[in-house]
Amino acid sequence: MLQHFSFKPLYENKQLPGWSLSFFYKQKRYSANYEPDGSIKWNGETPSDEETVKKMIHELMLFHVYD
Known part of the structure; x- marks a missing residue:
C-alpha cells in the first residue's frame, strides 16, 4: 500500500x-x-515491484484528479 501519497501540478498553469x-x-x-x-x-x-506500484498510482490519480 502507498502511504502519504501527495501530488501537485508540474506547471503553474x-x-x-x-x-x-x-x-x-x-x-x-x-x-x-x-x-x-x-x-x-x-x-x-524505481520500486522493485514497479508494475504493482504503477497500478496503485493510476488508481489514486483516477480518483483524485480525473474524478
Whole structure:
C-alpha cells in the first residue's frame, strides 16, 4: 500500500496536465512525474515491484484528479 501519497501540478498553469507525486512504499520514499499520457517517470530509485506500484498510482490519480 502507498502511504502519504501527495501530488501537485508540474506547471503553474493548472490547465496543462502533468503532476509531481511522492509517497512511501515499503518504508522507502519515492517520487515521480505523472505525465499526461499516464506514463510515470521516476525521479531516482524505481520500486522493485514497479508494475504493482504503477497500478496503485493510476488508481489514486483516477480518483483524485480525473474524478
